[in-house]
Structures are given as structure tokens and as C-alpha cells.
Amino acid sequence: MKHTNTLRASVLAAVAAGAMALAMSPALAATAVTGTTAPVVEAWAPTWPTTTTELLNGGVTGSGGLDTTAWFQYGTTTAYGSTTANQDAGTGTAQVGISDDAINLLPGTTYHFRMDAKNSVGTTNGKDGTFKTTAAPVVTTSKPAVEAWAASWPSDNGALLNGGVTPNGLATTAHFQYGPTTAYGSVTADQSIPAGTAQVGISDNAVGLQSGTVYHFRTVAVNSKGTTNGADGTFTTTGTTPPVYTLPAGGTKIGTNGTNGWVVFTFDDGPYTGTPYLLKELAALGLHAYFFDVGQQIQAFPSYMQAEVAAGDVIGNHTYDHQSLTEATPPLTSAQITAEFTQDNQIITSLGAPAPTLWRAPYGETSPAVNAIADGLGMTGVYSSGNGVVDSGDWVTDANGNPDASAATITANVESGMALYGNGTKLGIDLEFHDGNNIQQTINALPAIVKYLNAHDITASMTLPSFTKYN
Numbered sequence: 001m002k003h004t005n006t007l008r009a010s011v012l013a014a015v016a017a018g019a020m021a022l023a024m025s026p027a028l029a030a031t032a033v034t035g036t037t038a039p040v041v042e043a044w045a046p047t048w049p050t051t052t053t054e055l056l057n058g059g060v061t062g063s064g065g066l067d068t069t070a071w072f073q074y075g076t077t078t079a080y081g082s083t084t085a086n087q088d089a090g091t092g093t094a095q096v097g098i099s100d101d102a103i104n105l106l107p108g109t110t111y112h113f114r115m116d117a118k119n120s121v122g123t124t125n126g127k128d129g130t131f132k133t134t135a136a137p138v139v140t141t142s143k144p145a146v147e148a149w150a151a152s153w154p155s156d157n158g159a160l161l162n163g164g165v166t167p168n169g170l171a172t173t174a175h176f177q178y179g180p181t182t183a184y185g186s187v188t189a190d191q192s193i194p195a196g197t198a199q200v201g202i203s204d205n206a207v208g209l210q211s212g213t214v215y216h217f218r219t220v221a222v223n224s225k226g227t228t229n230g231a232d233g234t235f236t237t238t239g240t241t242p243p244v245y246t247l248p249a250g251g252t253k254i255g256t257n258g259t260n261g262w263v264v265f266t267f268d269d270g271p272y273t274g275t276p277y278l279l280k281e282l283a284a285l286g287l288h289a290y291f292f293d294v295g296q297q298i299q300a301f302p303s304y305m306q307a308e309v310a311a312g313d314v315i316g317n318h319t320y321d322h323q324s325l326t327e328a329t330p331p332l333t334s335a336q337i338t339a340e341f342t343q344d345n346q347i348i349t350s351l352g353a354p355a356p357t358l359w360r361a362p363y364g365e366t367s368p369a370v371n372a373i374a375d376g377l378g379m380t381g382v383y384s385s386g387n388g389v390v391d392s393g394d395w396v397t398d399a400n401g402n403p404d405a406s407a408a409t410i411t412a413n414v415e416s417g418m419a420l421y422g423n424g425t426k427l428g429i430d431l432e433f434h435d436g437n438n439i440q441q442t443i444n445a446l447p448a449i450v451k452y453l454n455a456h457d458i459t460a461s462m463t464l465p466s467f468t469k470y471n
């Protein structure tokens with residue numbers, strides 16, 4: 001056995017020695033002197049680091065004719081502690097590459113390693129080398145982190161709110177709060193952010209704002225560890241500062257035991273900038289009302305429509321964009337007319353209000369076909385003038401399109417209209433107003449109108465007489 005090994009070693013040595021060795025005679029090769037030194041080892045750089053393993057590499061140069069064995073030691077100190085399996089490095093004199101895995105390592109940790117080799121002459125310990133395992137992702141499970149970003153795209157009545165949310169390893173929801181003060185008051189819909197560790201950007205629209213006004217906003221994120229409120233940010237809507245409304249002093253609440261008939265207050269075309277003031281004045285006078293709201297106006301002032309509902313008032317349908325349903329060129333199709341109703345209703349109900357059961361035609365312009373479509377949607381039409389409806393004329397404008405009806409004119413219009421229907425006929429009258437850009441004068445007229453009603457022993461009601469509706 002030993003002889004065979006020696007013979008093979010000599011042949012390998014001959015190959016390694018090249019042409020000169022090949023020229024030797026077999027007799028000379030058989031008696032060649034074998035190596036006389038311990039192996040030489042050379043550490044190479046480790047490769048393929050992971051969080052728990054590393055491939056160790058090195059080169060071994062044997063001493064001709066002697067069996068060479070190599071291995072690695074590794075550990076967190078130069079005392080090592082772990083050893084790879086022995087590997088056969090042959091009996092040659094050429095450098096042989098050896099690799100093996102260091103396993104069961106800790107993530108993100110520096111390790112020492114060394115290559116060792118031995119033959120019958122001795123053992124060689126290589127130089128110490130180091131490597132570091134890759135770090136494992138650190139998943140914290142904590143409250144989300146939020147970062148305020150600047151709002152963008154400010155318009156007269158809105159802006160795009162932006163923020164960054166880091167979910168910190170847990171499924172998170174986030175939204176924005178916004179309003180004229182740091183009490184905020186308005187909130188966007190919740191957005192879902194999957195569990196993760198990277199920051200995620202969210203955006204949503206602030207709507208229903210007033211022009212030329214400073215608003216506050218912040219990002220709020222919630223996961224199972226808690227809620228994080230972001231830092232306050234501000235932005236300013238474009239356009240001119242909105243009009244400042246005032247409420248008339250004094251006024252007496254409407255009587256509740258009027259024995260001489262009743263009136264129903266209706267306000268068309270809103271919501272608009274003065275809606276909150278109108279609601280305050282109505283409350284001061286003890287009045288409730290129907291609001292025939294326009295879809296586009298609700299989109300501009302959603303919180304104002306919600307304030308109408310919160311005040312106990314009732315929302316009616318006044319179409320999506322207030323165009324004439326019968327006078328358009330080319331004429332609206334049935335599908336377009338249907339959409340004018342359904343879009344408005346969808347906006348109204350999406351904000352939490354009951355689906356309207358009453359509608360009023362823009363400009364009072366309707367037709368049997370339009371009425372039939374509304375009927376099919378479960379809504380009854382209310383007249384705009386005549387038929388027990390008194391038009392206050394608060395919408396009248398001058399030649400330049402500016403509001404032209406004073407509070408005194410509005411009051412006079414209402415009183416003369418009621419007289420026309422005979423104050424005290426006990427039949428009920430619809431007093432029709434408009435929640436638009438002349439609302440200050442309408443608000444100013446309300447105390448005098450209530451004074452007139454009290455004087456005539458007429459009460460206020462939410463019951464619209466059947467003759468004020470289309471059959």
C-alpha cells in the first residue's frame with residue numbers, strides 16, 4: 001500500500017516537474033526524495049456572505065510526495081472554536097484551492113478564520129483573517145412613524161395633502177386631518193399600508209376649503225401598537241380671501257303654535273361659503289329647512305352639506321351641475337338627465353346623508369319626460385314658483401351679474417308672496433331662498449320674515465303641501 005502511494009506520488013511529482021522529470025528514467029523516479037517541509041497555506045478572501053454562512057477559501061501548497069490535509073477554523077475570536085471537515089489536498093507541489101462553509105453564524109457579526117494544513121512533516125497554521133456576516137433586517141414592531149410633507153396643488157377650495165408613513169412592521173392605516181386651526185375638523189379617508197419597514201408616501205385631497213385662507217393639516221397613522229400624529233403643516237389656498245359674513249343682531253324665534261297655517265323654508269343652489277352662517281341664523285330663529293343642493297357645490301363644500309344634515313335639516317336633489325334639464329343644446333339624453341340626478345344623490349349619500357326623496361329643477365325648467373325619470377328614481381319634484389311656492393327673489397342680479405336684492409327687498413318679496421296666497425289659509429307655503437353669493441342679504445332678511453310670521457300667527461314646518469309638488 002505504501003509502496004503504491006509512493007509510486008503514485010512520484011508520478012505526480014514527475015508531472016509537476018515537467019519535461020525534465022519526464023526525461024528521468026523510471027529507476028530514478030522510484031528513488032526520488034519526497035518533500036521535507038510542512039505545507040504552505042495562503043488565506044483567500046471569503047465569498048458568498050449571508051446572514052448565517054460564509055464560504056471560506058484558501059490555497060495549500062504541498063511538499064512533493066507527502067499527503068496533505070487542509071481545513072479551516074473559525075469563530076468570533078482568534079480562539080476560533082469551530083472547524084470544517086478535513087479535505088484531501090493531494091500529494092503534489094502545486095497550490096490547491098480549498099473551500100468550505102462556515103455555518104451557524106450570527107447575523108451582522110465579525111468572525112475570525114484561519115486555514116490550517118498538515119502533512120507528515122508538520123502542521124501549518126495560516127494567518128488570521130476576518131469577515132463579517134450580513135445583517136438581518138431589523139423588524140421593529142412599534143407605532144408607525146409619520147413625516148410631514150408639503151401640501152401641493154393648492155386651488156381656491158382645495159389642496160393635495162402629502163405625508164410619509166413608516167408602518168414599523170405592522171399593518172397600518174393612515175389619513176390626514178385638516179382645518180382652519182390645529183383643531184383640524186376635517187379628515188380624509190383611511191388608506192391601508194401593508195406591514196413593512198420602508199416609508200410609504202400617501203396623498204389625499206383636502207376639499208371644501210375657502211379661498212385665500214391658511215389651513216393646517218397633519219398625517220395620522222395607526223397600527224396595533226398605537227396612533228402617531230404627525231407634525232402640523234400649513235398651506236394657503238389660492239384666490240382672494242372669502243367674504244366675512246355677519247349675523248343680524250336680535251330676532252325672535254319662530255312660534256310653534258301658529259294657528260294660521262305654516263310655511264316651509266327651502267334653500268337652493270348650495271352649499272356655498274356662507275352656509276355655516278346661514279345655519280347659525282336658522283338655529284337662532286328656531287328654523288329648519290330643506291336644502292336643494294347641487295352636486296358640484298357639495299364636492300366643493302362637503303363639510304357644509306354634512307353640517308346641514310347635522311343641524312337636522314333635509315337634503316334635496318338640485319342636479320349635479322345645475323344646468324337646465326330641458327334647454328341644453330343639443331338636448332340632454334335620458335341617460336344624461338338620469339346622471340344629473342344620480343350623481344348628485346351619490347355624492348349626497350356618500351357623505352352620510354339620507355337619499356333625497358325630493359328634487360327641484362334648476363331654473364324651474366322641467367318636462368314630463370324629466371319628471372318621469374325622477375319619479376323612476378323615487379324622487380318627487382317641488383315647484384320653483386307658483387303652486388304655493390313663494391320665490392324670495394334673493395337670487396336677482398343687476399346688469400353686471402352682481403347680487404342686487406337687499407334684505408328689505410327679499411323681505412318685501414316674501415311678504416307680498418305670502419299675501420298673494422292669503423296669509424292664514426292654513427294650506428302651507430314654500431318660501432324659496434338661495435344659498436349663493438347673496439346669502440348675507442338673505443340671512444339679514446330672516447329675522448324680519450320670522451317677525452312677520454309670528455305677527456300673523458303662522459308657524460314653520462317641514463311638511464310640504466302636496467300642491468307644491470309635481471303629481
Ligand SMILES: [Zn+2]
Binds near residue numbers: 268269318361362
Ligand atoms: Zn337653482
